[in-house]
Amino acid sequence: MTRRPAPGSYQAWRKCWIGGPKAVRRALRKSYKNNFAVCRIVRMMPYQQAGDISLQEFAAAFGSNPSSPDTDIVLLAMDFEGTTIHKGINEVGLASISSAAARSYSSSLPTRASNFALKNHRRRKFMHGNTTRITNEMLPGTILSEVSSLAHDPSGRPIKIILVAHGIMNEVRNLDSLGLYIEDLPIAGVVDTTKLFPAVLGARCGSLWHLLDMLSIPMGQTSLHCAGNDAHYTLQAVLALLDLQFRDGCGVLGEIARRAAPRPPSWNKEEVVDYLEFPLDFPEDVAWEESEGSHSGQH
Numbered sequence: 370m371t372r373r374p375a376p377g378s379y380q381a382w383r384k385c386w387i388g389g390p391k392a393v394r395r396a397l398r399k400s401y402k403n404n405f406a407v408c409r410i411v412r413m414m415p416y417q418q419a420g421d422i423s424l425q426e427f428a429a430a431f432g433s434n435p436s437s438p439d440t441d442i443v444l445l446a447m448d449f450e451g452t453t454i455h456k457g458i459n460e461v462g463l464a465s466i467s468s469a470a471a472r473s474y475s476s477s478l479p480t481r482a483s484n485f486a487l488k489n490h491r492r493r494k495f496m497h498g499n500t501t502r503i504t505n506e507m508l509p510g511t512i513l514s515e516v517s518s519l520a521h522d523p524s525g526r527p528i529k530i531i532l533v534a535h536g537i538m539n540e541v542r543n544l545d546s547l548g549l550y551i552e553d554l555p556i557a558g559v560v561d562t563t564k565l566f567p568a569v570l571g572a573r574c575g576s577l578w579h580l581l582d583m584l585s586i587p588m589g590q591t592s593l594h595c596a597g598n599d600a601h602y603t604l605q606a607v608l609a610l611l612d613l614q615f616r617d618g619c620g621v622l623g624e625i626a627r628r629a630a631p632r633p634p635s636w637n638k639e640e641v642v643d644y645l646e647f648p649l650d651f652p653e654d655v656a657w658e659e660s661e662g663s664h665s666g667q668h
Contacts, residue, residue, distance in 0.1 A: 420560040440528060444531050446533040461485050462599060463481075465519060469522075471621065480601065484598075485503050486503070493594055
C-alpha cells in the first residue's frame with residue numbers, strides 16, 4: 370500500500386503528487402480520486418504558478434524601467450456571498466483593473482466593479498454603483514458574460530485575465546457548483562491573497578477585514594459582506610501588496626489601493642436591521658449601533 374505524505378506536509382505531498390515515481394503518483398491519485406478538495410487543489414497548481422508570474426509582469430509595468438507586457442493584464446477579483454452547499458449563493462461581486470488603465474491613472478479610480486444579488490438578498494449597500502438583481506438561473510450566464518467581456522480589448526487583442534480572491538478555493542468551489550469550470554473560462558492564472566500576504570510580509574492575515582486593516586486600506590464600517598465591495602477590497606489588497614513587494618516605482622499601485630471607497634448612499638432603519646449579523650428587538654438600538662460605530666463586520 371502506498372504511504373501517503375503526513376497530513377499538513379504540503380510540500381512533500383505536492384512533490385510526491387507531481388514529481389514522484391510513476392507508480393507512486395498513480396496510486397496516490399487513485400486514493401484521492403473521490404476527494405474533490407484535493408482534486409481542486411491539484412487543478413489550481415498550474416494556475417497559481419501562472420498567476421505569480423503574471424503579477425510580476427503586472428508590477429513590472431510600473432517600475433523605474435517600465436516594461437509593457439506582451440498582452441494587457443487584467444486582475445479580476447471575485448467574491449461570493451453564501452455557498453451552494455449551505456443556504457445558497459446570495460450575491461456575486463466582481464472588480465477588475467487592467468495594467469493599461471492603471472498606467473494611465475490620474476484622478477478617477479481606474480477600476481470596474483459590479484454586484485449581482487439574487488432574489489431579495491442584498492444585505493449591504495454596494496459602494497461602487499448599483500446592484501443588479503438576477504435570478505438563480507441567470508447567475509452562471511451572468512458570470513460567464515462578465516468574465517468573457519474582459520478577454521479582449523476594443524481592437525480585439527487578447528487580454529490575460531488573472532482571477533483574484535481572498536481564499537481562492539471557495540470561489541473555485543462555487544464556480545464548479547455552477548458548472549463554470551475555470552478550465553473553460555478565459556482565465557490564465559489565479560492569485561489568493563491569503564497566500565500572497567504571507568509571501569510578501571511573512572505573516573498570516575486571517576479575515577478580509579484583518580487583511581485590509583494590516584494594509585491600512587480604508588473601509589466603510591458596514592461595507593463588508595457585500596460581494597461587490599469585498600471583491601473591490603480584495604483587488605485593492607493585491608495592489609497594496611504589489612506596492613510593498615515591488616517598491617521600485619510602484620507607488621501608483623499603492624495610491625490606487627488606498628483610495629477611500631465612495632461614500633455609500635444613506636439608508637433607513639429597515640435596511641440597517643438587515644445589515645446586522647444578529648437580531649435586535651428595538652430599531653432604535655440598531656440605529657445607535659450604526660451611528661456609534663460599535664459594530665463592524667468581518668469577513
